[in-house]
Amino acid sequence: MSQLTDEKNRTDLLNRLKRAEGQLRGIQRMIEEGQPCLDIASQMAAVRKALDSTYVRMTVCFMEQELGNRLGDNAKGRKQLTEVLEEVQTLLGKVR
Template identity: 50%
Template structure:
C-alpha cells in the first residue's frame, strides 16, 4: 500500500487525527476528574467514531489511487473494519 500522496487528503487526515488526539486527551481529563462513567463512555464512543471515519477516509484514499485491485480493498475492509 502506498503513502498518501494527495496533499489535500493528507492534510485532512492529519487534521482529523489531531482532533481525535484532542478528544482522547479530553477523555483522560474526564477520568482524572472522576466524571461519571456514562459521560466518559459517550466521549469514548465519539472518539471511536472519529477514528472509524479516519479509517474509511484512508480506505477511500487507497481506492482513489487506483493501484489496489477491488478484491484487495475488500480484504482490507474485512480485515480491519
C-alpha cells in the same frame, strides 16, 4: 503498499487524527476529575467513531489514488470513479 501522495488528503487525515487526539486528552481529564462513567463512555464512543471515520476516509483516498493511477488521464473515468467512491464512503460510514 503505496502511500497517500495527495497533500490535501493527507492534511485532512492528519486534522481528523488531531481532533481525535484532543478528544482523547479530554477523556483523560474527565477520568482524572472523576466524571461520571456514562459521560466518559459517550466520549469514548465519539472517539471510536472519529477514528473509524478517518480509517474509511483513508481507505477511500487510497482506492481513489490507486485506481486513478490505473485509469490514467481519462477524465470521464476519473469523475465516475470519484462519484462511486463517495458513495462507498457514505455506505461504509453507516456500518457503525
